[in-house]
Amino acid sequence: MIQMFSISKTYPSRITVLSDLHLEIQAGEFVFVAGPSGSGKSTLLRILFGAEKPSSGEVIVNGIRLTRPGFKKIHRLRRTMGIISPDFKLLENRNVMENVAFPLEVKGHAPNEIEGKVSGALRRVGLQQREKDSILSLSAGEKQQVVVARALVDDPQLLLADEPTGVLDNRMTEEMMEIFSELHQKGTTIVFATQDTSLVQRYPHRMIPLSAGGRGVVEQSEGV
């Protein structure tokens, strides 16, 4: 599903975030990307959904080579992905339902299909009662639930989640992990970036550790 060969990323500010990173993630895998703040977790995910270009190396996602010179089909790539990222904000002038429906609308799905998928996704995150509410009326945790609902509304093959549980309390984190496990069981490939080491320890998935200072991958451990 994902292959990265010798990826390096140096920002114009000369901060080297990733250096010579090799990575392969199989279809259907659940992978944690873990590391302290500033270690490049978000950078790695942004490279995977095409928001950032690596400084060198090759990236292939779902058979699409993102590092091909002149690559212009980022939207093709994103259509098959669910993305949870600070880059993908909720629209405050739309209600809960409209926000979840947004990616489907943009992709041109039929209205009745959109309705079914949206209510399914909202039920999954437990927000079906709030579908008509304004985004502004939600708590941070509830907003995050909307973000998750939006990411999984179109049954993505690949889910890229950048700290999806960052603002959640323990109970909500458990619920969220439950949802992710369900998705994983149904065959979705999940890349989950987090700095919460206890989370990584509690769930038996492969972890890709990143270390601060651009030293890249230290080792690849197979779960706990």
Add this chain to the structure above:
Amino acid sequence: MLSFLGYAMRRTFRNMRGNLFPNLTAIATIGISLLIFSSFSLIAFNLASLLKVWEEKFEAIAYLKRGISLDEVEELLKRIRQLDGVETVNYISPFDAMAFMEERLGGQKNLLEGIQPAILPSSIEIRLKKDYWGRTKIEEIVSGLEGVPQIEEIQYGQEWIETFSVIVKLARVTQWILGGLLLAAIIFIISNTLQLTISSRKEEIEAMQMSGASPAFIQIPYYMEGFFQGLLGACMAAGLLFLLYQVVLVAITPLMKGWLAGIPILFLPWETIARILLGGMVLGLFGSFLASMRFLRYGR
């Protein structure tokens, strides 16, 4: 496809309503710019059609010496008729000339009271075939007739027409220079208004890009917005131009007396109006294209 167009339309109108004031300003500015341009077109068009009318009357007049017998006139007419390129030849007697002057002077013909037709010269009006219009041919004919003893003087309107056609050319050149400047201004205005709309929709555009909307899907409402601004501006220009034209007709026509009264003031032909509307649309599209190139790129 249809539902996509409907969706794009809805987004376009929502965007335009959301930035109503900048949009109206843009439309008004485009309208005024195009109005200036098309006013010049209208003036140039009228001058040019006037020129054509005069060119059609292209002729030389040979004034005859006094006291020539009718036989001599007959002889001369025959001779001129045989010249290469001559279409018609008319003898104008002093009485004809008198009648013609009376007609031209209209209400002021009492000026002619007491004047005997006999003091007016008789003349021959020589009209050229269409293929022979132009300086060289008329000069050939004129120089051919210059040696004829019965002819006092030959006049032809060439010089005057040439001066006038320079004026027409000047009007056209001004029209296009002005047009070029206004064109740049219009593109600038449209592109900037769109920049405003785009930045007010920044979050939505980002969300679309994150959802995998195709670039065309994202851009089309902005193209449509530019298109509508251009079209509405051009419609406004055409409407105002027509109003202006009516005002000129009402205000100026009664002032045109004598031979001026015969000059028609024309409105631009519908093809030109269509071209102005089309121009507005193309400019709008181009402006929005520029804006989207600058502000709607899929970021990486």
